[in-house]
Amino acid sequence: GEDVEQSLFLSVREGDSSVINCTYTDSSSTYLYWYKQEPGAGLQLLTYIFSNMDMKQDQRLTVLLNKKDKHLSLRIADTQTGDSAIYFCAESGGRRALTFGSGTRLQVQP
């Protein structure tokens, strides 16, 4: 089965907050990441969190990590139409390559 799971779709209104959730299985992950993919483009690193932290804030972005439940979330405050994209969470487990989730498509309604 998948190591990293996400819901596939989220729709919000412009100005609302968006919360994208992710669960992972590898408890040895040192860092957990959020990547953003805009249409027709590759992925770009949005933010990351060290596994010993439970929260990280970066402007409109807030990452919450519940290590006990292996649950990661990304909150986007004051969501804008430019935030419409696919958001991938990813975890790193030592020397192997990053494992990505299936991606959550965020649609922002004006």
Next chain:
Amino acid sequence: GAGVSQSPSNKVTEKGKDVELRCDPISGHTALYWYRQSLGQGLEFLIYFQGNSAPDKSGLPSDRFSAERTGGSVSTLTIQRTQQEDSAVYLCASSLGRSSPEKLFFGSGTQLSVL
């Protein structure tokens, strides 16, 4: 400086033909990754090169898939006897490697369509 460059950006081929996809990583990046993104699916790991170490090929879906990285820089992903289920976007990424956190820089991908 230049980012990760992939070519071609689009490739249409007939079932049974071989294809080669190219990736030029960011200069100085020792780690290179290939992922596949199918419609409605997430990113599927294919292969990972790190410096001079043996590549991690654990994600290659069949022996029709192979990849090489020459001189620690450019990489080529080859798919032999293509099948329709190989149709996907093939993404390449590079990173400084062995760093924490590991930040991947992605190319725009090659859209492969097998008819």
